[in-house]
Amino acid sequence: MVESRGQALQRRRAVYRRRRAWAAVIAVVLLALLVFGLYAGLKTWGLLPSGQDAEESEAAELSGSNSDDDLASPAGSSAAAAEPEPEPTPEPEPEPERASDPSWDPDSIHVLVNRQNPFEPVDYAPTDLVVPDVPHYGPEAAMSLRQEPAAALEELIATGRQEGMALGLVSGYRSFDYQFQIYWARHAEVGTEATDLYMSRPGYSEHQTGLAADVISIENPDCMLGECFADTPEGQWVAENAHRFGFIIRYLEDMEHITGYPYEPWHLRYVGVETATEVFELGLTLEKYWEQPAAPDYDDAEPAYP
Numbered sequence: 001m002v003e004s005r006g007q008a009l010q011r012r013r014a015v016y017r018r019r020r021a022w023a024a025v026i027a028v029v030l031l032a033l034l035v036f037g038l039y040a041g042l043k044t045w046g047l048l049p050s051g052q053d054a055e056e057s058e059a060a061e062l063s064g065s066n067s068d069d070d071l072a073s074p075a076g077s078s079a080a081a082a083e084p085e086p087e088p089t090p091e092p093e094p095e096p097e098r099a100s101d102p103s104w105d106p107d108s109i110h111v112l113v114n115r116q117n118p119f120e121p122v123d124y125a126p127t128d129l130v131v132p133d134v135p136h137y138g139p140e141a142a143m144s145l146r147q148e149p150a151a152a153l154e155e156l157i158a159t160g161r162q163e164g165m166a167l168g169l170v171s172g173y174r175s176f177d178y179q180f181q182i183y184w185a186r187h188a189e190v191g192t193e194a195t196d197l198y199m200s201r202p203g204y205s206e207h208q209t210g211l212a213a214d215v216i217s218i219e220n221p222d223c224m225l226g227e228c229f230a231d232t233p234e235g236q237w238v239a240e241n242a243h244r245f246g247f248i249i250r251y252l253e254d255m256e257h258i259t260g261y262p263y264e265p266w267h268l269r270y271v272g273v274e275t276a277t278e279v280f281e282l283g284l285t286l287e288k289y290w291e292q293p294a295a296p297d298y299d300d301a302e303p304a305y306p
Contacts, residue, residue: 099274102290106209109148109272112286113206115260116295122203123176126210135168135218145172146210149246149270153213156238156245165234170225170266171214174207184305192302197262201303206250211270213247230265239265243280246273250286258285258294 102112106124113119132150134157136143145153157167174182180202187195206212216224217234229235239249250269251261269286271279279289287294 098289099278100272100290102292109211109270110275110290111209111211112290112292113204113209114287114295115200115204115298116293118203119176119208124208125175126173129173129210132169132172136170137168137216137218137224138170141178142171142174142207143169144210145213145270149211149213152245152247152270153268156242156247157215159245160234160237160241163237165237166218167215167234167238168218169213170216171207172212173210174205176202176208179203179205179208183303187303196298196303201298204298206267206269212250213268213270214266215268216266225266227263227265230263235265238268242268243276244273246270246276248276248279248286252283252285255285257296258287260296 100110103110104117104120105111106119107126126146128147129144130147130150131140131144132153134154144150153169157169160167179200183195183199183202186199200206214225215234215238217229217232220229220232220234223229223232230239242248247268247270249265250267251259251264253263253265256262270276271286275289279286282289286292
């Protein structure tokens, strides 16, 4: 059957419509592939946020919490946790402790006796007195010392002898009664002020501790006692070395306003090697070293005669 012209025209139109439909489908598919490829490439190169980041960003925008103040808020944010904690203030270093402290126990080698600190009891007497094996010059009653300082004095004088020093002992322990006798004998001659200048009242003398020793230069008889001892080789050696054996020069030069006594370079006081070394190196009186008040005067202007 022969197709009419009208029928042929309709058939061709139908073919064109089908072709346009397929072309549209193909165009859509190609556009989708292009978009998908572009998206995948940007995501691979890190130019697009991940899904989680996008969600968090969206949530932040909705809540308005993406400001710097909100990120630094104390609600457990990571920014607040990252802030460094303040450094703790360092504690001050403790002051170094001294080798000893003062004692008011007369049996202690660190007992402090001066014009403000008499013995308690006033007639105290040590129980371990011995006579040191050293050259001595004076009454036998005043030649003893307690055992520890006696041994130390023996070592001091023996070491000095090895180094050419000729030292001897002229006074050691003095009992309360002995100090009473010599004090009042002197007092009867010159009165209170002159007696107190160089001699302790009974019950206030370091010699009563059994820890004090007066030494002399044997080869300098013109200077048995006095400040001139400091100018002798023995006096200079004692000043530089007494601390090695536990002794200090108790009454230093120009320290009367603290100790109550003029310079006595011959008067040694035993306090032990550690304390003596620190006192020597610091150049202090015993009162200053132990942080005690100065004691230049007695409480009573006149001594009480018992």
